[in-house]
Amino acid sequence: MEQTRIVVLGGGYSGMMAARRLAHNLRGQQVQITLVNAAPHFVQRVRLHQLAAEQKPEAFSLRDALQPHGIRFMQAKVTRIDPQVQALTVQTAAGSQTLAYDYLIYALGSYVDMSVIPGLREHALSLATEATAAQLRDQLPTFAGRGGRLVICGGGLTGIEAATEFAEAYPGLKVTLLTRDTFGAQLSRKGRDYTRQVFKRLGIEIRDQLAIQAITADAIEYEGGSMAYDACLWAGAFTVPPLARESGLKVNTLGQIITDDRLRSVTDSHIYAIGDSADISAAIGTPIRMACATALPMGVHVANELADRLKGREHRPYEFMYYFRCISLGRKAGLVQMVDPNDAPKESILTGRVGAAFKEMICKYTTWQVRHPRWTFLPRRPASERTARETAVVGVR
Template sequence: MQQRTQHRIIVLGAGYTGATAAGRLAKRLHRDDVAITLVNAEPDFVERVRLHQLAAGQDLRPRPFGEMFAGTGVGLKLGKVTGIDVDRRTVCLTEADGGAAELEYDTLVYALGSGWNDHGVPGVAEHAHEVASRPGALRLRARLAGLAAGRQVVVVGGGLTGLEAATEIAEARPDLDVALAVRGALGDGLSPKGRAHLHKVFDRLGITVHEHTAVTAVEADRVTTADGATVPAAVTVWTTGFAVHPVASASALEVSATGRIVVDPTMRSVSHPDVYAIGDAAMAMGPGGKPLRMSCASGTPTAWQAADAIAARLTGAKVPDTPIRYFNQCISLGRGEGLIQYVTADDRAVSAALTGRLAALYKELVCKAAAWAVAHPTLGLPTRRRRLVADPARAGAASPAPASA
């Protein structure tokens, strides 16, 4: 009898989405049939939604992947992804010791996520700090720790990351002069109740808000705005959105203008059916034909979608069709305050909002649940692993899914 060949599944990136997808695939598929490899530059999981806490001086619980995936059948490969050849179906890595490696795949799950986006603004790369990565949060932490009382910290960007960073820093260091610069009004996109609570918290924490202010340059001790004014800033924190990893756009994959991989509703690349993209790396459409925003709220459902679709196609089962929708936006405003803004399926604010200490507890439970799900990747799913269909080495590259999949 011909020996059965294992189907090689490589997952690039072990953030919320990549780690979730790898664990879910391990639970769905029979271990004798698949070899699942999770590739990541660091040996432990980073709780990205808590990096503003890390920057403000709090310590986060370590979560080593070796412990998280012990006994699951998921293998961990440490290395930095440097390239993808989708025609040869290979991934190039730089390993921890500086050596080069090449991995072959039958199915690829691209989950390299995103980093901060300086938008080409002069001085940002040289002088600003970011909280989109652990190294960046740690650099900001060290800088804030050495900052004398009364010095100015300017957070640029009025999105959720900016709101959380400004309030966390102001609460942890009430001796500092914290300001937030936003292009529009504070709380744009929130309900009237949400905006009112945001103003209340900012006033209590003593955070100065520069509304309708576009920052056009950053220097070591100040930021310059579009009208030529300057705002003193011993530390500038840049939170004006995210940019995806550039590896995908350097490949033959079809990507959007911003470098995100264009996918179908099952997170499958529209140009290469053996590649799936999830999380911030995917240009996935949500309710109303709107792209899903870069967030953990979008990423985790895309990981479920991709893992279930891959497992179904490899085993000959029906591909699930589960629309992704939003329910709320969870915003921490320091350790004792929060804001839960309820939204429509396509992420538009409704009048209802939860505020105060109860909202802070809600957000904390969401963060803990997300980390727990990653740390226990195979729990809570059916225990029966399905066997692959014949010729598993090519099942991932089967004909594109029908429009309803």
Template sequence: MTEHTGSAGTPPRIVVVGAGYAGLAAAKLAAKWTDARVTLVNAHDRFVERVRLHQLAAGQRLRDLPLADLLRGTGVDLVVDRVTAIDPSTREVRLTRGALTYDRLIYALGSHADLDSTPGAREHARTIATREDAERLRADLAHARTVAVVGGGLTGMEAAAELAECHPGLGVTLITSGVLGDALSDRARRHVRDAFDRLGVEVRERTRVTSVHAGGVTPADGASITADTVVWTAGFRVPDLAREAGFAVDDRGRMVVDDTLRSVSHPEVVGIGDAAAVRRPGGAELRMACATGMPAAQQAVRALADRLRGRQPEPFRFRYRQQCISLGRGDGVIQFVDHDDRPSGAVLTGRLAALYKESVVRFTVLFQHYPTLPAG
């Protein structure tokens, strides 16, 4: 029996909030795989290659990708506006300029830099979480002599390397609370360290930043690290909209979903991308990444389409294959991983790794054009 969702004789209404790597693909797939009326809501009219924002901050140009062009011929209606609230009791998405009702909601609002957990970060640090953030950082770098990148994850490593390569006279320091590349294999860590030595990036390990000020940062040991510009990559947060709407969320505010990526508290809602807490059957959490979001979009919409047709959907299945790190334009590390994202002994480095990473990044845009391509 087909699941009833819309008014009698009318197609269901699917609203997708967020047009990042997961949301844009989900909207296009929903229009392709269902007979629903699909509306995509996004705060900006451009698709942002978030995995390239460190390049933009360093002074490079990115492709212009209007959402209207990416949606042309798909039947998806685009609304450029900011979501201010979601009311599940009336199935309404409220915007700054009106509201939309839905029968099914795909929640894909992504994440943003966490600037509120450390005093002074919001007032004195730059991030590369949005295009606007990256452009502001690029403007600051025109007058900076020193920069401190806080956060030793993949984003921090890529940002430090890119800034050092594009601005040879800039003093770049990477500050991490752990060990540089601690999630990588020994061989991969050595290559990252060698690359930073070549680029002149100073690394401060086991250094926890407790505050940010106009002249740099203060670590827990109290010895201030000076910098003209501070780049904050130490953690991400998700919007509070899911929590405020009353959806079941985890302790980080991410929507809790079942094994078909449907909200455990509101079955008419699907959660994908960074703002959803997706776990494997054994409980392991999937990391925030487009490598997770794109295949999740495919399987979530397939499950939604199955339910609309009265079929039992298959559970979400996914495995990681690699972690890709650019170290400037001509160097990188590809750390191959096992099913649970743990590093294996297989590593690709140097120019071949840079080409590999570039092909992966280009695929993320190709996927937005053709979201039925295999993504996981």
């Protein structure tokens, strides 16, 4: 009997979850699951600011995590998808190869676009990948040693986590956070006040509502002024690889694959998209932010959906709701910001060491889930609310 070939692209949170859970759901069936990833190990992206602060987040071998479960691992960079003939081109250490698939799960994640402002690529660093975080780790001790200034551009959660982590790890460093928006706009009033308190304790300067225009070799230029820096960290919004767009799949303005409510590409039902590279928001009526918190449940769902499909069973549509956002503020404090099902902040927070411990537990849980994909929690809406929302979605369609 012929085997069904399933290829998972990307070995981050969503891709690993999908591959491992699919292998479990389809054990004993005629399937061959292959996971392709550029790096040989799993990167805990949610801890990259910790890596840059000289901590050592666990990074386990993908081959060791996959092979015992019958999943083939291929270390390669995917360079092309050809949906018409259901094949991929990958670049391995040994050269270019073609890989055929029956079903493809696209989980290539995101990165930071360093072309949005002149001088960014040349003069700034980012925390988007392990390589760029390691660059920052190698440079910060030198700047801290001579009382240098680190300017973090971007007041989102990555910018906030990075500023507090570095100010705590390197007391000699002068840390400034520049942001275009109002500081802490995504938090509740209490959450914002608490974060400001921690910034004050750590001596971090906040300059908000500044539109950055360019970065030169020694200054950050913004509307109405400029600021000198020794190191500049760009913590701007994520973008996604151009591969999906280049392959002719329907994507949104950012390049995320637009999916139906089963996480299937609306262009090609043999291709699923999950994690940061997917946009399911229109299909289910819930805004989906790029996060580990959303990537893992998508990995779970796609594994259940595809397994049911191969067994000839109908699977339910994807559902998601938010509960909280966890933000580390260095190692000694954290903020757990409660949110409503659509991710809007509520006036209820956890702070201090309790917040830090909660955040650490969540980070450990994400890696644990990837290794134990059978024991997962799917954040579904309560049945009463689900009925109302589903009615609304049907109305939109």
